[in-house]
C-alpha cells in the first residue's frame with residue numbers, strides 16, 4: 001500500500017499568496033477585503049505532490065496540498081471553534097483524497113491547542129511539524145552563526161517568543177551549547193519556567209523587553225505576533241537572526257536599514273527526489289518548510305501517528321525527527337533572507353560592514 005500524506009497551507013503574505021491561486025482576485029481585492037471574504041471560502045484543493053523519494057529506501061510517497069482560506073489575522077480574530085471547523089474540513093478533504101497523515105502548516109498549527117482537537121476530530125493522524133521546525137531552526141542559526149564568525153559556544157544567544165511551543169524547546173536545545181542565553185517573552189513567570197528547563201554551560205537570563213536582545217550575537221525569533229516585533233534598533237552590528245515566525249517577526253525596515261546584520265528564514269529544507277509540488281507556494285523548486293518536511297519524512301518512515309501535537313514538544317522528539325529526516329535525505333537548503341538566497345558574497349559583505357560599524361558600537 002502506498003504511503004500518502006496531505007499538508008495544509010494558508011495565505012500569509014495575503015495579497016501575494018491569494019494571487020498565486022486566483023491572480024485576478026489577488027490583484028483587485030484589498031487585504032481587508034481578503035481577510036473578510038476568506039471567512040466564507042471552503043477548503044481549496046491546490047495540487048498533488050509527486051517525485052518525493054527516500055534516499056534511504058528508494059520508496060516514493062504521494063501527497064496533496066490543501067489551502068485553508070483563512071489568513072493569520074482572521075484566525076486570531078475568529079472564535080477558535082470556527083477555525084477548528086475550517087481546519088477539520090481541510091482534514092476531511094485530505095481523508096477523501098486518501099491521505100494517511102495530515103500536516104498543519106503555519107498558523108493552522110498555532111491556533112487553540114496546537115492540533116489536539118483537530119486530531120481528535122479526524123480519522124487520520126495529525127502532526128504540526130513543529131518538532132522538525134525546532135531542530136532545523138537551531139541548526140540553521142548555528143550554521144549561520146558559524147559563517148558569520150560566531151561560534152555558539154562562545155556566543156550570547158537570544159530566543160524571542162521563548163514561552164511558545166517552538167520557542168521553549170528551541171531554548172532548551174540551544175542551552176546545551178550556548179555561551180549565554182537570553183529568553184525574551186511577554187510573561188515573566190512563564191519565562192522563568194522555561195529558564196528552569198534550560199540546562200547547559202552558560203548563564204540564562206529572562207526579559208520582557210525586546211531591547212534585551214541587543215547584546216546577542218545570535219537570535220532565534222518565533223513569536224505568533226501578526227506584526228513584526230524586531231526593529232533595526234534592537235540589533236547590534238554582526239548579529240545573526242533566524243526568523244522562524246510566519247508572518248515574520250523581523251521588520252522589513254531591518255532589511256532596508258541594516259546591511260550589517262544577517263537575517264535568515266527559519267529553515268528551508270531540500271526534499272529528496274525529483275520533487276514536483278504542483279503548486280508554487282513561494283519557495284524554489286524541491287524545497288519545503290521544515291513543518292512540511294516533517295510530515296513528508298513521517299510518511300516516508302511509515303509513522304502514521306499523531307507525532308507532534310500540543311504545545312509541549314520534547315527536545316528528544318526534535319532530535320528523533322531530525323534523525324529520521326536525515327536518514328531519508330532531507331537537509332538544510334542553504335540560507336534565505338527576505339525571500340532571496342544568501343550568497344557567500346553577501347555574507348562577506350555583511351561581515352565587513354559589521355566590522356566597520358562595530359567600531360562605533362556600544363551596548364545600549
Ligand SMILES: NC(=O)c1ccc[n+]([C@@H]2O[C@H](COP(=O)([O-])OP(=O)(O)OC[C@H]3O[C@@H](n4cnc5c(N)ncnc54)[C@H](OP(=O)(O)O)[C@@H]3O)[C@@H](O)[C@H]2O)c1
Pocket residue numbers: 105106107109110114129130133161162163164165166167185186187190222223224225226229244245246247266267289290291292311
Ligand atoms: N517556519 C516554519 O516552518 C514554521 C512552522 C511552524 C510554525 N511556525 C511559526 O512559528 C510561530 C510560533 O508558533 P508556535 O506554535 O510556537 O506558537 P505559540 O505556541 O502560540 O507561541 C507563540 C509565542 O509568541 C508570543 N507572542 C504572541 N504574540 C506576541 C506579540 N504580539 N509580541 C511578542 N510575543 C508574542 C507568545 O507569548 P505568550 O506566551 O505570552 O502568549 C508565545 O511565546 C508562528 O509564527 C508560526 O506560524 C513556523
